[in-house]
Amino acid sequence: MPKTLFEKIWEDHIVHDEPGKPALIYIDCHLVHEVTSPQAFDALRLAGRRVRRPDLTLATVDHNVPTWSRSLPITDEISLKQITRLETNCREFGIPLFGLDSPQQGIVHVIGPELGFTQPGMTIVCGDSHTSTHGAFGALAFGIGTSEVEHVLATQCLLQSRPSTFRINVEGGLPNGVTAKDLILYIIRTIGTDGATGFVVEYSGEAIRRMSMEERMTVCNMSIEAGARAGMIAPDETTFSYLQGRPQAPKGAAFDEAVAYWKTLPSDEGAAFDRELTIDVSDLAPQVSWGTNPGMVTDVTGSVIDPDAISDENERRAARRALEYMGLQPGTRIEDLQIDRVFIGSCTNSRIEDLRAAARIVNGKSVASGVSAMVVPGSQQVKVQAELEGLDRVFRDAGFDWRESGCSMCLGMNPDILRPGERCASTSNRNFEGRQGAGGRTHLVSPIMAAAAAVAGRFVDVRNWE
Amino acid sequence: MKPFIKHEGLVAALDRVNVDTDQIIPKQFLKRIERTGFADCLFFDWRFLADGTPNPEFELNQSRYIGASILLAGANFGCGSSREHAPWALNDYGFRAIIAPSFADIFFNNCFKNGMLPIRLSEVEVRDLFRRVAENEGYRLTVDLSEQMITGDDGVELHFDIDPFRKQCLLEGLDDIGLTLQVEDRISAYESHRRNFGAA
Ligand code: SF4
Numbered sequence: 001m002p003k004t005l006f007e008k009i010w011e012d013h014i015v016h017d018e019p020g021k022p023a024l025i026y027i028d029c030h031l032v033h034e035v036t037s038p039q040a041f042d043a044l045r046l047a048g049r050r051v052r053r054p055d056l057t058l059a060t061v062d063h064n065v066p067t068w069s070r071s072l073p074i075t076d077e078i079s080l081k082q083i084t085r086l087e088t089n090c091r092e093f094g095i096p097l098f099g100l101d102s103p104q105q106g107i108v109h110v111i112g113p114e115l116g117f118t119q120p121g122m123t124i125v126c127g128d129s130h131t132s133t134h135g136a137f138g139a140l141a142f143g144i145g146t147s148e149v150e151h152v153l154a155t156q157c158l159l160q161s162r163p164s165t166f167r168i169n170v171e172g173g174l175p176n177g178v179t180a181k182d183l184i185l186y187i188i189r190t191i192g193t194d195g196a197t198g199f200v201v202e203y204s205g206e207a208i209r210r211m212s213m214e215e216r217m218t219v220c221n222m223s224i225e226a227g228a229r230a231g232m233i234a235p236d237e238t239t240f241s242y243l244q245g246r247p248q249a250p251k252g253a254a255f256d257e258a259v260a261y262w263k264t265l266p267s268d269e270g271a272a273f274d275r276e277l278t279i280d281v282s283d284l285a286p287q288v289s290w291g292t293n294p295g296m297v298t299d300v301t302g303s304v305i306d307p308d309a310i311s312d313e314n315e316r317r318a319a320r321r322a323l324e325y326m327g328l329q330p331g332t333r334i335e336d337l338q339i340d341r342v343f344i345g346s347c348t349n350s351r352i353e354d355l356r357a358a359a360r361i362v363n364g365k366s367v368a369s370g371v372s373a374m375v376v377p378g379s380q381q382v383k384v385q386a387e388l389e390g391l392d393r394v395f396r397d398a399g400f401d402w403r404e405s406g407c408s409m410c411l412g413m414n415p416d417i418l419r420p421g422e423r424c425a426s427t428s429n430r431n432f433e434g435r436q437g438a439g440g441r442t443h444l445v446s447p448i449m450a451a452a453a454a455v456a457g458r459f460v461d462v463r464n465w466e
Numbered sequence: 467m468k469p470f471i472k473h474e475g476l477v478a479a480l481d482r483v484n485v486d487t488d489q490i491i492p493k494q495f496l497k498r499i500e501r502t503g504f505a506d507c508l509f510f511d512w513r514f515l516a517d518g519t520p521n522p523e524f525e526l527n528q529s530r531y532i533g534a535s536i537l538l539a540g541a542n543f544g545c546g547s548s549r550e551h552a553p554w555a556l557n558d559y560g561f562r563a564i565i566a567p568s569f570a571d572i573f574f575n576n577c578f579k580n581g582m583l584p585i586r587l588s589e590v591e592v593r594d595l596f597r598r599v600a601e602n603e604g605y606r607l608t609v610d611l612s613e614q615m616i617t618g619d620d621g622v623e624l625h626f627d628i629d630p631f632r633k634q635c636l637l638e639g640l641d642d643i644g645l646t647l648q649v650e651d652r653i654s655a656y657e658s659h660r661r662n663f664g665a666a
Contacts, residue, residue: 012661015653015656016649016652016653020630020631022631024646024649024652024653026656026657026660028660028661028663029663035496036548036550038499039499039501039550042499042501047643052653063496064497076497078497078498079497081499082497082499119663121663122663127548127550128547128548129547129548129572143547143548143572144548144575145549145550145575145576145579146501146550147550147576147580147642148575148579150643151642151643151646154646154647155643155647155650156653157646157653159642159645159646161629193484193545194484194541194542194545194568197568197570197571227542227570227571229571258663261661293484293545314483314540314541315483317482317483318482318484411488412493413493413494413496413497420516430486430488430547432486432546433488433489433511434489434492434511435488435493438492438511
């Protein structure tokens with residue numbers, strides 16, 4: 001029987017399966033960060049349990065680390081306590097840690113792939129919903145809660161009921177100025193924030209095949225924003241060449257062997273999915289979110305929605321609330337929206353290609369007066385690479401702040417936050433109320449749209465950028 | 467884990483869709499390293515005004531909902547981040563069961579790990595319950611997990627579905643890790659032949 005990519009990985013990882021129970025599946029890689037792990041380690045200690053496979057576990061600090069100079073002390077005592085706690089937990093249980101002073105530190109979903117930990121065919125979990133990012137390599141990767149973190153630490157397995165499968169075929173080529181970020185925002189806009197709940201999504205089709213690994217990561221990253229359990233993309237030559245030479249990737253003959261296996265993973269011809277959707281992106285416009293969830297999105301050439309035009313009562317009320325929170329009037333043109341802040345960063349869009357593309361837009365220009373803009377690289381390695389290429393100069397000369405790596409204003413657990421009422425063009429993934437700071441107003445966009453908005457002081461259609 | 471068998475309590479209505487975990491517990495409270503003590507953080511930005519006083523506009527601040535232990539909400543409840551702090555905060559505040567037309571996956575799963583029962587009912591049934599709550603101050607329901615029934619003094623009787631394994635775990639307060647370790651030999655057997663992904 002022909003099988004899907006998901007089915008091949010799922011079946012390869014079943015440790016134990018009894019009728020009427022969720023399957024026990026093996027986890028190849030467990031990523032750990034400071035925010036969702038302390039309670040899990042405490043519970044382990046309390047029960048006198050050990051970490052079964054510290055060698056398959058990897059930790060970093062990202063969520064609440066400050067992004068100012070690493071030589072400065074952390075002033076927030078509670079953040080510091082959480083960071084130190086992860087250090088002591090890792091030491092006690094023998095888990096490798098890329099700590100604050102490590103040249104490999106970064107957002108967990110940026111460093112996993114960058115170091116070659118993330119590989120096709122693996123199961124990968126992390127106490128973080130954007131673990132779906134790693135699915136870009138043809139891995140089954142998903143976010144878990146703290147109780148499950150504890151379960152994986154103790155057993156290296158997870159009890160999972162089998163999700164359904166959903167294939168999204170993306171046909172056509174993305175026009176110039178339209179990015180992977182616009183594509184995923186458009187998908188969420190189309191299927192809704194619960195459109196993929198209960199499903200593992202496989203993205204396929206011409207537009208996906210043409211994407212670089214970093215673009216694929218952007219797409220898979222936001223799968224969770226459509227409610228998906230995971231997002232996946234079949235591995236291909238792009239995947240293999242990205243992985244070759246990465247520190248944790250197999251080397252020499254082992255690499256060839258791995259590639260031979262990885263080539264068996266793509267969904268077989270004729271494999272059945274529980275649901276399928278085909279979209280054509282040849283005419284897609286850059287996308288901008290106007291509301292307080294990632295499905296509330298429109299074209300940059302469009303206008304703020306009129307809630308009265310929405311037929312579903314729940315959606316209408318939600319849209320009204322959103323406009324009130326966002327301080328927006330129905331019918332206002334997106335391009336007429338003035339912004340106060342720009343954030344280029346997060347596990348969605350903080351990799352080197354994102355920074356290169358944004359730098360091309362701002363090169364030789366300057367940030368509009370009254371706008372404060374920052375770039376937060378996804379990892380220290382991305383930062384070093386960007387500096388080698390002189391991108392930091394381009395950003396700094398234009399008036400951007402250039403920071404150390406971390407989650408930063410994606411969720412504002414560190415000092416980088418919006419003030420109440422501030423409007424922000426952000427390359428992150430969530431525009432929930434207060435996400436970037438209480439009262440802050442987030443508009444989700446691509447890195448080049450954010451860069452152009454920083455220069456113009458308002459949203460502009462980056463397709464016409466000179 | 468504490469078992470969930472049968473629960474009777476006051477119902478609070480939060481008639482909003484897509485209530486995300488950033489609202490249930492805002493990020494500033496995720497820095498704590500304990501598992502409890504989140505009651506005051508629940509719905510913080512909705513519940514309190516900038517000066518720290520309760521926001522009279524927020525549903526749960528209505529005096530009629532003080533002491534509620536069953537939460538009635540709109541579709542896609544708990545979307546967003548995987549933070550288990552969300553069910554912890556709901557639990558600490560006093561909620562034992564949550565009724566909605568749909569839930570986000572990770573949140574749904576996290577509830578069961580904490581002895582809480584998320585219940586999916588149809589959109590029509592949930593609408594009907596919202597109406598009953600609105601019309602009757604002090605509206606209470608009984609949730610009976612073994613019978614999979616929700617009942618009220620006004621005669622409402624609703625059946626709900628639940629995965630049999632999850633039901634058993636809740637009824638008996640079973641610890642997942644303990645269960646998994648019962649088949650430890652299978653894990654070892656799997657490990658002895660599993661694919662090696664490591665650097666060679
Ligand atoms: S960058 Fe944002 S979304 Fe990504 S892991 Fe960090 S906080 Fe979560």
